[in-house]
Amino acid sequence: MTFPALTHVAITVSDLAVSTAWYNRLFDAEPVLDEDEESGAYHHAVYALGGGTLFGLHTHTADGPGEGFDERRVGLDHVAFALSRDELESWTARLDELGVPHTGIKHAHYGSGISFRDPDNIALEFFAPPA
Known part of the structure; x- marks a missing residue:
């Protein structure tokens, strides 16, 4: 049995408007989905990339720890x-x-x-x- 491919990647951003504008320019595309998640816990903007992969930007309604991204911390590199x-x-x-x-x-x-x-x-x- 072959291990399945990734379907999507979602990252949490500090300012959805700033990040959406930046990724719009990088991807040369608008999100295919931009909505509050059903539970209301987060809002997401999702891009469709080549090969069927989705790339999502999330902003959460509850405050997080407030620390910026650092690939040396456990989690995403x-x-x-x-x-x-x-x-x-x-x-x-x-x-x-x-x-x-x-x-x-x-x-x-x-x-x-x-x-x-x-x-x-x-x-x-x-x-x-x-x-």
């Missing part, structure tokens, strides 16, 4: 979006066009990637496995 090696240069140019700071293309034996961060400092990456 980063989210990586799949690319081919041929697409890395064009995504570097796209991040530059959007004014998003990034690491440039970094190569390793396990693949190549471009790391960057969202408005809440959440670590994101464009990643291409080795050819």
Whole structure:
């Protein structure tokens, strides 16, 4: 039996309006869903990405601990979006066009990637496995 693919990733953001505008520009798309969750515990804006994956932004009605994102804390380290090696240069140019700071293309034996961060400092990456 094959382990199933990821269907969605959801991240909690501090300011939904700021994050939605930022991700709209990054994804060049609007959310396919933007609503209060049925229980009223959170609001979510959800994007449909290639390959059928959904990417959600959540804001909760109850206050959280108030600490910013840090990948060294237990929990999420980063989210990586799949690319081919041929697409890395064009995504570097796209991040530059959007004014998003990034690491440039970094190569390793396990693949190549471009790391960057969202408005809440959440670590994101464009990643291409080795050819």
